[in-house]
Amino acid sequence: MTYQELYKWGLGQLAEAGIAEADLDARLLLEEICGTNRSYLLVHGDEPVTEEQRESYVNYIEKRRSRIPLQHILGYQEFMGLRFKVTPDVLIPRQDTEILVEEAMKHLHDGMHILDMCTGSGCILLSLLRYSNDCIGCGADISEAALFVAGENAKNLNLEADFIQSNLFENVEGKYEIIVSNPPYIPTDVIPTLMEEVKDHEPMGALDGYDDGLYFYREIVKNAKDYLFLGGMLFFEIGCEQAEDVSGMMKEAGYQGVTVCKDLAGLDRVVYGTKL
Numbered sequence: 001m002t003y004q005e006l007y008k009w010g011l012g013q014l015a016e017a018g019i020a021e022a023d024l025d026a027r028l029l030l031e032e033i034c035g036t037n038r039s040y041l042l043v044h045g046d047e048p049v050t051e052e053q054r055e056s057y058v059n060y061i062e063k064r065r066s067r068i069p070l071q072h073i074l075g076y077q078e079f080m081g082l083r084f085k086v087t088p089d090v091l092i093p094r095q096d097t098e099i100l101v102e103e104a105m106k107h108l109h110d111g112m113h114i115l116d117m118c119t120g121s122g123c124i125l126l127s128l129l130r131y132s133n134d135c136i137g138c139g140a141d142i143s144e145a146a147l148f149v150a151g152e153n154a155k156n157l158n159l160e161a162d163f164i165q166s167n168l169f170e171n172v173e174g175k176y177e178i179i180v181s182n183p184p185y186i187p188t189d190v191i192p193t194l195m196e197e198v199k200d201h202e203p204m205g206a207l208d209g210y211d212d213g214l215y216f217y218r219e220i221v222k223n224a225k226d227y228l229f230l231g232g233m234l235f236f237e238i239g240c241e242q243a244e245d246v247s248g249m250m251k252e253a254g255y256q257g258v259t260v261c262k263d264l265a266g267l268d269r270v271v272y273g274t275k276l
């Protein structure tokens with residue numbers, strides 16, 4: 001069997017199972033197994049696969065058919081051009097979240113103190129640290145299992161950050177110039193409508209924003225001011241229908257220059273403001 005034949009088989013299997021991006025997933029799984037990239041498979045598609053490669057691929061395709069997320073099979077996800085380890089204990093880093101990192105970076109200067117509330121895999125904090133100099137980063141999360149993954153990611157990227165187990169600000173100390181957060185923001189009753197990959201495989205604690213999805217924004221807006229220097233900024237990722245609520249909360253709490261930014265799909269995705 002050749003690469004091309006194996007790929008076609010995998011694609012057929014995933015398409016039949018109704019996997020959204022069947023062609024992409026079939027290709028990425030094959031590339032992972034063969035240790036090749038797209039152009040190699042295009043040019044050398046008629047080369048034979050080994051029996052070992054075929055078996056591994058069949059195994060991966062079966063997993064993906066059963067709705068296990070691609071990133072759980074691969075064990076990683078790219079984010080901000082960096083590779084993050086991913087396990088079922090952390091939210092899979094999303095491309096939309098890069099908007100949050102990019103907005104924060106516009107206001108981040110060397111040597112600043114950054115707090116990432118609900119850090120999960122650590123992808124936001126570690127990206128900010130990777131693309132700045134001498135910043136001091138702290139990532140807080142209630143989940144010890146998530147913090148373990150965040151710590152591994154820091155190690156893999158050769159970065160230093162302080163990861164602390166904390167129910168929101170409970171164990172947070174000190175003051176920061178920048179607080180970033182992509183908290184759980186899905187209303188509880190919307191969770192059953194999510195894709196199986198998400199609702200059955202990603203950590204509920206990373207998704208569930210309780211009744212109206214805004215619980216964590218309320219808590220963080222209320223408390224963050226005690227942990228921000230004067231002139232410090234709070235950045236949130238939000239669900240696309242939450243801009244009005246979250247910016248309203250921030251204005252009411254006295255944040256200045258409250259701004260909403262859109263993602264690449266033109267949807268509201270980030271809200272930030274300054275403590276003055």
Ligand code: GLN
Binds near residue numbers: 120184
């Ligand atoms: N901060 C992490 C991320 O954006 C985790 C977010 C979460 O668990 N809600 O990927």
